[in-house]
Amino acid sequence: MATVHPEEQTQIQDPSQWVDLHGDMLLSYALSRINHRDTAEDLVQETFLAAWKQRHDFAHRSRFSTWLVSILRHKIADHFRREGSRQACSFDDSDDWQSHGPQFTKRGKWTSNPKAWSMSPDELVENREFWKIVAICLTDMPAHLAYVFRLRELKSAKTKDICSLLEISSANMSVRLHRARLLLRQCLENKWFDSPS
């Protein structure tokens, strides 16, 4: 038996309130994954319109806002699926994903050796400041790389599920994960582990 939050009954039938009640929340969600303002706003717009069309499918099994987020999540996946067919993701030495310069020389050596990190995961797991830096680093990297990384590392998605969601090969997925890990590692080192303060 679904719990119906009384105020949601009327809310759902009155879309003029939807944007003021949920628009900013949806935008935050979209921006944290897309980091391109116009695109994020487009997806929020599409979400509201889709929600209106599908409003009879909302069965009150969750809060209305949660249901909206699930629609947005699908829109975001669609976006990256379309992006994926454009991001050829060549496996060679295209450097355009390396905004801070190449990680390796032409001979395959590190351009800058990893430094020693002198903290243990336990010390950091509850550290808010550290997670803010992690969030910044994920936002800094190309969105299509961060997206795959989040699915794999934060949502523990199976590799075959990621591949079918985005319609990419497992080789392509491996390349994206590898690049995301290189970028994240470098960013965390610069902003946290090796940072002067």
Add this chain to the structure above:
Amino acid sequence: MNCKHATKLLSEAQERQLSKSETFGLRFHVLICTACRRFNKQLQFLRTLLTQSSPKILAAVYASDASLSPVRRQKIKTLLIQAAKEN
């Protein structure tokens, strides 16, 4: 095997089993290369950290003050009102 190749294999090892020859070459490289040894440790470090992370922390950290632009806000409202009229 150079570092670029080694790091690629170290990353792939998180998702698949490496072949015998890949493993052999990689083990040897990591044995003699401090930089890649560190990279490998740091990969494990990040994996551990992320699996232990509280979804609440991440959600809190991602929360932003983002606000829909007034133009967009109005546009969506208009579209929704239009859609409501058509039904």
